[in-house]
Amino acid sequence: MRLTPGRRSPVWAVGLILPLLLVLAWQWAASAGVYSRAQLPPPADVLSAVGELIGRGELWHHVAISTQRVLIGFAAGSALGLALGGLVGLSRPARALLSPTVQAIRAVPSLAWVPLLLLWLGIGETPKIVLVAIGAFFPVYTTVSSAVAHIDPHLVEVGHAYGRSGVRLLGTVLFPAATPAIVSGLRLGLAQGWLFLVAAELIASSMGLGFLLIDSQNTGRTDVMLLAIILLAALGKLSDTVLGVAERMLLTGHVR
Amino acid sequence: MIDVDTSMPARTGAVSLEIAGVGRDFTTGGRRRAVLGDVRLSVAAGEVVALLGPSGCGKSTLLRLACGLDTPTAGTVLVDGRPVRGIEPRCAVVFQEPRLMPWRTLERNVAYGLPRDVTGPRARQEVAHWLGVVGLTEFARHRPRQVSGGMAQRTALARALARRPGVLLLDEPFAALDALTRLRMQDLLAEVRSAAGTTVLMVTHDVDEALHLADRIVLLGAPGSTPDGPATVRLIQAVPGARPRDRGDAELAALRVALLAELGVGVPER
Numbered sequence: 001m002r003l004t005p006g007r008r009s010p011v012w013a014v015g016l017i018l019p020l021l022l023v024l025a026w027q028w029a030a031s032a033g034v035y036s037r038a039q040l041p042p043p044a045d046v047l048s049a050v051g052e053l054i055g056r057g058e059l060w061h062h063v064a065i066s067t068q069r070v071l072i073g074f075a076a077g078s079a080l081g082l083a084l085g086g087l088v089g090l091s092r093p094a095r096a097l098l099s100p101t102v103q104a105i106r107a108v109p110s111l112a113w114v115p116l117l118l119l120w121l122g123i124g125e126t127p128k129i130v131l132v133a134i135g136a137f138f139p140v141y142t143t144v145s146s147a148v149a150h151i152d153p154h155l156v157e158v159g160h161a162y163g164r165s166g167v168r169l170l171g172t173v174l175f176p177a178a179t180p181a182i183v184s185g186l187r188l189g190l191a192q193g194w195l196f197l198v199a200a201e202l203i204a205s206s207m208g209l210g211f212l213l214i215d216s217q218n219t220g221r222t223d224v225m226l227l228a229i230i231l232l233a234a235l236g237k238l239s240d241t242v243l244g245v246a247e248r249m250l251l252t253g254h255v256r
Numbered sequence: 257m258i259d260v261d262t263s264m265p266a267r268t269g270a271v272s273l274e275i276a277g278v279g280r281d282f283t284t285g286g287r288r289r290a291v292l293g294d295v296r297l298s299v300a301a302g303e304v305v306a307l308l309g310p311s312g313c314g315k316s317t318l319l320r321l322a323c324g325l326d327t328p329t330a331g332t333v334l335v336d337g338r339p340v341r342g343i344e345p346r347c348a349v350v351f352q353e354p355r356l357m358p359w360r361t362l363e364r365n366v367a368y369g370l371p372r373d374v375t376g377p378r379a380r381q382e383v384a385h386w387l388g389v390v391g392l393t394e395f396a397r398h399r400p401r402q403v404s405g406g407m408a409q410r411t412a413l414a415r416a417l418a419r420r421p422g423v424l425l426l427d428e429p430f431a432a433l434d435a436l437t438r439l440r441m442q443d444l445l446a447e448v449r450s451a452a453g454t455t456v457l458m459v460t461h462d463v464d465e466a467l468h469l470a471d472r473i474v475l476l477g478a479p480g481s482t483p484d485g486p487a488t489v490r491l492i493q494a495v496p497g498a499r500p501r502d503r504g505d506a507e508l509a510a511l512r513v514a515l516l517a518e519l520g521v522g523v524p525e526r
Contacts, residue, residue, distance in 0.1 A: 158357075162369055
């Protein structure tokens with residue numbers, strides 16, 4: 001199951017082939033004149049946009065505020081998703097009571113929340129963080145509740161037969177058995193947190209990567225627009241990688 | 257490595273088990289069905305009793321009642337003279353499947369069976385001891401999916417013994433194993449039982465297994481007068497001869513024929 005370190009690094013490098021090819025294709029399309037420079041600036045323009053934004057001290061600011069919103073929103077949303085998902089998975093009455101409503105709320109598209117959140121919570125940080133939390137909540141809730149509900153009843157019975165109940169049953173059987181699902185739910189929740197972040201920042205903000213996107217559209221700066229998209233991709237991948245490393249460490253302990 | 261024979265007081269202190277007029281009804285689809293009715297059985301401390309009977313007759317239900325995983329509708333189960341209420345700490349169960357935690361190594365699975373007050377170096381010592389008893393010392397760090405079914409079931413046996421049970425309850429523990437592994441496991445169980453000195457109540461559908469291991473065989477089933485009624489004790493048969501028993505013994509062979517006839521399996525006439 002586990003890859004040796006010697007075998008993992010080439011896999012890593014293989015993953016870089018496609019991005020490099022995309023940059024080459026991009027460069028080719030820009031220089032061949034398929035699109036105008038305003039529509040598709042070459043990679044070098046985006047690099048100089050990076051320099052420009054760093055020079056003005058803005059880039060770090062946008063990245064930091066977006067990351068902060070995602071992290072706080074994800075922490076709150078996933079914590080609630082874990083708690084409620086665990087409850088609904090373990091308790092039949094709780095499932096009967098809560099599950100239909102939660103599923104219905106889940107069906108509401110992310111953008112539909114924005115006007116209401118602005119109305120209720122103003123235009124500060126809170127509505128953006130709340131929207132990220134809503135985004136992170138559902139994948140965590142769904143995976144955790146179904147994982148906990150489908151834990152092998154035989155193992156639960158072993159726990160009972162060996163005197164475990166309550167918190168000790170949760171810690172020795174239920175939680176370890178659900179750990180792989182919980183971790184993948186967290187990764188999905190984080191990815192969806194980034195999606196909802198952009199939805200929040202596109203509409204009402206003066207900072208952050210979503211704002212950078214909408215601002216570059218208004219000022220006709222396609223290079224900045226591309227930069228914002230690349231940064232969103234990179235940050236999303238980076239935060240997922242961090243969780244992936246945490247997952248590997250957790251699951252190694254899990255199998256150990 | 258810890259020396260298996262001298263490492264610790266391995267005897268668990270066998271206790272008696274009394275099943276006093278136990279009945280159990282189940283309700284399925286609004287219909288009430290009595291599975292067990294007025295089961296009476298006394299198992300002395302240190303005795304090995306096999307529960308034999310056709311499948312679906314409530315053997316496993318009786319075992320679950322004995323360890324507190326289930327509650328009788330009538331009557332009581334007494335362990336060492338005290339009634340069982342809730343999970344019984346003096347009993348340990350081995351199920352038909354090993355049921356090991358896949359995220360724990362074999363030694364950590366055995367450690368799961370330890371009583372709550374056994375911790376630290378003593379816990380490690382006990383785990384090493386019981387792993388040695390079932391011959392898995394070298395596989396302590398393996399995970400359940402890395403070992404064979406027989407080894408997994410031996411681990412489950414060690415986990416049960418680590419609980420230091422006064423009564424060891426075995427629910428068809430070898431039924432899922434291949435024939436040869438099953439015979440080896442039976443011999444292992446006989447050895448382990450005499451080393452641990454625990455009372456054993458085992459469910460089996462294998463007459464030979466019962467004859468090989470038990471002091472007494474209890475035949476469970478519906479009485480002849482009400483063939484559709486709840487199962488009860490139909491017959492108690494003492495098994496002659498000291499253990500370890502010879503699988504080819506003539507007296508046991510005769511008993512085997514008699515028991516099979518009781519179970520409705522005919523023997524061709526010669």
